[in-house]
């Protein structure tokens with residue numbers, strides 16, 4: 001959600017560095033972009049509506065020389081429509097800044113500043129932040145003190161990159177609740193919303209903590225806590241390289257990332273278990289004492305949680321509730337028995353998921369995070385952390401990260417089933433053997449092209465339904481989300497037995513219904529529900545376990561999936577559904593990697 005990059009160096013390289021960074025950050029937002037650089041001692045701001053490519057073109061057309069200092073931003077609109085004046089950077093007096101987050105009390109600050117004679121051009125909270133910082137800076141002309149004062153005045157979330165007009169060799173940064181790293185080159189220093197943005201230039205980075213201020217010059221970084229005490233820091237080295245953010249010949253990142261699923265699922269599983277249940281028990285936290293688990297997440301991560309609920313409740317007999325983070329954080333959850341709050345998040349930065357975690361912590365409840373990004377806010381705040389190993393995911397619609405989340409949650413279910421005595425060692429080891437086939441199965445599913453014909457059918461419609469029961473219902477939620485996110489086809493996922501309580505009225509001749517049927521104990525029930533929609537003219541695409549013998553009068557088109565252990569059935573079955581969505585979106589000419597209005601990392605509530 002909004003991407004920030006900043007550069008200070010000894011060579012005038014700002015334009016290339018900032019544009020490279022913005023392109024790597026574009027998954028965070030792409031409705032407008034801008035940069036500020038120092039030209040002839042002036043802090044010059046260039047902004048455009050639309051994608052980073054538009055900004056690049058504008059800079060070329062203006063023949064703007066590069067500078068040794070610059071900040072840049074790609075926006076996902078919160079306050080004010082995506083247009084040029086709302087784009088960042090915003091400039092007032094001595095201050096030019098870019099911002100990711102929301103200043104919640106911008107209204108009252110605007111009133112104060114208006115009385116002081118400030119006049120505003122945009123509809124954004126960010127412009128108020130720039131003016132407020134200018135206002136407090138002019139009181140003392142002490143930059144760190146001004147940042148401290150602004151920090152205390154601002155409510156909400158922010159990551160700022162800041163240039164002060166009277167110090168043209170220094171980049172300032174400050175953050176609260178929105179991510180920001182500082183990166184270290186030889187004679188260059190950077191700030192960025194995440195590590196991939198600077199990988200082309202350096203792998204060394206420093207994590208900035210809550211409410212900290214960073215002061216960067218070409219050869220030094222100083223980090224201050226909010227009471228302006230300088231602190232020591234550790235320089236970490238990223239393990240990925242720039243190739244992680246290249247398409248590698250694939251037409252879209254989404255397709256590349258689906259093809260990476262066998263490898264990243266294997267990496268994730270092998271990080272916890274190779275062949276013996278004792279390895280799994282040793283590598284995951286001991287969760288025996290919890291009588292209930294609240295899985296709290298957003299989007300696909302929450303749907304991964306729904307799969308986990310079905311697996312954990314069935315295999316380990318522990319009560320699991322799956323909650324939408326933005327609801328959970330305001331609902332006064334009940335913790336009357338020993339509870340674990342489990343946050344599932346690819347980015348580790350999702351604002352609502354982080355807030356839910358902090359709420360649980362504040363109530364003295366234990367928390368665990370399943371996250372993909374090392375050192376992310378959620379990972380840093382949780383009592384226990386288990387990492388997925390999906391690598392960098394660029395496409396806004398998640399695929400490989402979701403698969404790794406489900407894989408790790410499945411291992412957690414097995415671990416809980418074992419420690420609670422529902423499976424013995426021999427059974428657990430046999431299951432581990434079985435789940436080791438998963439990467440191979442995924443390869444097979446990716447090669448399989450059964451989805452292509454179904455995609456042609458769906459691409460011609462504007463309304464689609466997904467039906468399933470149990471685990472298949474959780475899968476329907478994810479498959480339906482994937483389809484609507486990237487193809488803009490309206491889609492509803494329904495528990496198969498519930499359809500007749502209303503939504504069946506929307507089924508008419510030719511309406512595509514994608515029925516998922518892999519649950520052995522529920523298969524006959526789902527099949528009956530399929531008959532009900534078929535009788536009303538639906539065009540049924542049946543995704544079915546290959547060993548179920550379903551007559552061909554039940555469907556119009558069939559996609560078979562192999563029978564595997566229930567713990568991994570969801571991951572195997574989701575592959576053709578991901579490919580189906582991809583193919584439908586492709587046939588409809590959609591912007592697959594950057595769907596309209598969406599952003600990958602949602603750092604505002």
Ligand code: G6P
Nearest residue numbers: 298299300301345346347350398
């Ligand atoms: C956004 C993304 C989804 C993701 C969700 C939660 O909506 O588009 O793909 O599932 O955020 O993100 P997280 O990083 O917490 O997993």
